[in-house]
Amino acid sequence: MYLLHCNMKSTSLPKLHSDFSVDCVIFGFDEGELKILLIERNEPPFEKWQALPGNLAYDNEDIDEAAQRVLYELTGISGVFMKQLYAFGKIDRHPQGRVITVAYFAIIKRTDEGLHPVTSYAKKAFWCPANDLPKLAFDHKEIAQHGIQVLRNTIKYEPIGFELLSEEFTLSQVHHLYEAILEKSIDKRNFRKKIMSFDLLTALKKKKPGVAHKAPWLYKWNKDKYEKLKEKGFVFEI
Amino acid sequence: MYLLHCNMKSTSLPKLHSDFSVDCVIFGFDEGELKILLIERNEPPFEKWQALPGNLAYDNEDIDEAAQRVLYELTGISGVFMKQLYAFGKIDRHPQGRVITVAYFAIIKRTDEGLHPVTSYAKKAFWCPANDLPKLAFDHKEIAQHGIQVLRNTIKYEPIGFELLSEEFTLSQVHHLYEAILEKSIDKRNFRKKIMSFDLLTALKKKKPGVAHKAPWLYKWNKDKYEKLKEKGFVFEI
DNA sequence: GCAAAAGTGTTAACTTTACACCCATGT
DNA sequence: ACATGGGTGTAAAGTTAACACTTTTGC
Numbered sequence: 001m002y003l004l005h006c007n008m009k010s011t012s013l014p015k016l017h018s019d020f021s022v023d024c025v026i027f028g029f030d031e032g033e034l035k036i037l038l039i040e041r042n043e044p045p046f047e048k049w050q051a052l053p054g055n056l057a058y059d060n061e062d063i064d065e066a067a068q069r070v071l072y073e074l075t076g077i078s079g080v081f082m083k084q085l086y087a088f089g090k091i092d093r094h095p096q097g098r099v100i101t102v103a104y105f106a107i108i109k110r111t112d113e114g115l116h117p118v119t120s121y122a123k124k125a126f127w128c129p130a131n132d133l134p135k136l137a138f139d140h141k142e143i144a145q146h147g148i149q150v151l152r153n154t155i156k157y158e159p160i161g162f163e164l165l166s167e168e169f170t171l172s173q174v175h176h177l178y179e180a181i182l183e184k185s186i187d188k189r190n191f192r193k194k195i196m197s198f199d200l201l202t203a204l205k206k207k208k209p210g211v212a213h214k215a216p217w218l219y220k221w222n223k224d225k226y227e228k229l230k231e232k233g234f235v236f237e238i
Numbered sequence: 239m240y241l242l243h244c245n246m247k248s249t250s251l252p253k254l255h256s257d258f259s260v261d262c263v264i265f266g267f268d269e270g271e272l273k274i275l276l277i278e279r280n281e282p283p284f285e286k287w288q289a290l291p292g293n294l295a296y297d298n299e300d301i302d303e304a305a306q307r308v309l310y311e312l313t314g315i316s317g318v319f320m321k322q323l324y325a326f327g328k329i330d331r332h333p334q335g336r337v338i339t340v341a342y343f344a345i346i347k348r349t350d351e352g353l354h355p356v357t358s359y360a361k362k363a364f365w366c367p368a369n370d371l372p373k374l375a376f377d378h379k380e381i382a383q384h385g386i387q388v389l390r391n392t393i394k395y396e397p398i399g400f401e402l403l404s405e406e407f408t409l410s411q412v413h414h415l416y417e418a419i420l421e422k423s424i425d426k427r428n429f430r431k432k433i434m435s436f437d438l439l440t441a442l443k444k445k446k447p448g449v450a451h452k453a454p455w456l457y458k459w460n461k462d463k464y465e466k467l468k469e470k471g472f473v474f475e476i
Numbered sequence: 477g478c479a480a481a482a483g484t485g486t487t488a489a490c491t492t493t494a495c496a497c498c499c500a501t502g503t
Numbered sequence: 504a505c506a507t508g509g510g511t512g513t514a515a516a517g518t519t520a521a522c523a524c525t526t527t528t529g530c
Contacts, residue, residue, distance in 0.1 A: 015335045020258065059336055063327030087325040087340045089301025097253045098297055102325045189511070190493065213507040214500035427484070428520065451481040452527035
């Protein structure tokens with residue numbers, strides 16, 4: 001393997017080592033639209049291109065932790081629960097040589113506060129409509145596309161949609177979120193019936209103020225109750 | 239990054255490079271039991287240990303192709319369609335240094351013919367009951383366990399079970415396969431009704447010979463028809 | 477003739493779908 | 504008073520789940 005080219009002490013087994021990167025596909029939801037978090041790169045290769053937040057991992061860094069760090073450095077966002085999406089390994093996907101990348105996936109309550117790169121690797125971080133992505137660096141467009149597919153599949157069987165909304169939300173917001181992500185219309189009455197049948201929303205005793213029509217009730221997602229039910233084998237399904 | 243330690247020409251951007259491995263979780267089904275394909279290692283580290291078929295990839299090798307090659311070299315099996323399972327990246331998972339591994343997943347018609355290592359990296363290849371795995375090299379037990387989970391989820395929504403059976407099979411074989419993988423009993427009449435309702439099995443006009451009871455009819459999986467239906471949005475679900 | 481597995485239908489409970497009008501609020 | 508989105512129920516169709524006996528074959 002390549003390390004034999006370096007002048008190392010000859011030991012019984014050569015020391016191995018990986019260079020690899022992580023890329024983050026982060027979803028938000030705003031103005032009835034699904035958004036993906038992008039950065040503008042400030043370093044070669046692909047300087048000035050738009051890209052997913054991603055970078056090389058350190059040698060002594062766990063792959064999951066690398067994703068956390070890279071997301072923070074490039075966007076200022078921290079403490080997000082990310083799931084591994086897929087490893088992308090085409091041999092020419094990186095112009096500087098063989099680098100495989102592990103893509104991570106998360107959905108968050110969209111915010112613009114604190115959305116600033118912490119290092120100079122990125123010029124800026126911004127939200128982009130998920131179905132109107134520009135040309136992206138590396139194979140990031142393929143990665144983002146794959147993320148959207150996984151989001152669509154996941155949202156049907158896991159209650160991740162609530163992570164995209166603010167703490168308190170209306171049933172219509174949930175309804176519109178599902179319609180936007182699944183890209184199909186869903187009967188309002190049937191949707192409400194189903195979502196309420198799980199008995200996993202806490203009805204707040206207040207209505208959304210300042211709307212020019214009948215004020216909707218507000219709800220909260222009851223995560224604790226969901227976790228308990230899930231342990232007993234309950235499966236959320238829309 | 240580490241390559242700076244080597245005496246390379248100084249260029250504007252350092253050349254990057256990954257060392258990583260692939261590991262294959264291959265399922266077979268035999269004697270009513272789910273099996274996983276293992277090897278006995280013939281090289282350090284973990285010499286003489288049992289392990290999943292896996293090895294380092296070459297620099298100029300696509301990640302998916304590496305999985306094909308490694309499986310062939312260690313077990314003699316080729317031409318299997320493998321899907322990526324997960325990337326495992328704990329920093330200490332490989333005793334020689336930082337190596338991330340990409341696990342691949344496939345299910346095949348179990349055979350002992352041609353089940354022989356082609357290189358000397360493995361002493362032998364053999365099938366092992368999936369719910370009675372021995373201690374395995376590296377983090378391979380965790381990888382195998384993850385593979386079993388994915389198999390259970392996948393078999394409910396995709397007709398991959400037929401890939402585990404021989405070309406011609408009986409309905410009882412399918413029924414027992416599902417019971418074995420999902421580890422629960424399934425009503426015989428309801429199961430047969432459902433599986434026949436898809437209209438995706440071709441009934442052969444012959445019965446299985448040489449059985450000491452009523453001879454069962456044989457069927458074939460109609461893959462072409464399934465692929466066409468799938469394009470139109472059909473979802474197989476047990 | 478008996479052991480072993482194959483094969484077969486009906487009913488009740490539940491889930492899903494389709495569908496249209498009145499209500500509360502701000503301007 | 505009107506425009507806007509909020510909120511509600513029922514019936515028909517389809518799906519799932521529970522359940523037991525007869526048939527064929529080799530020994």
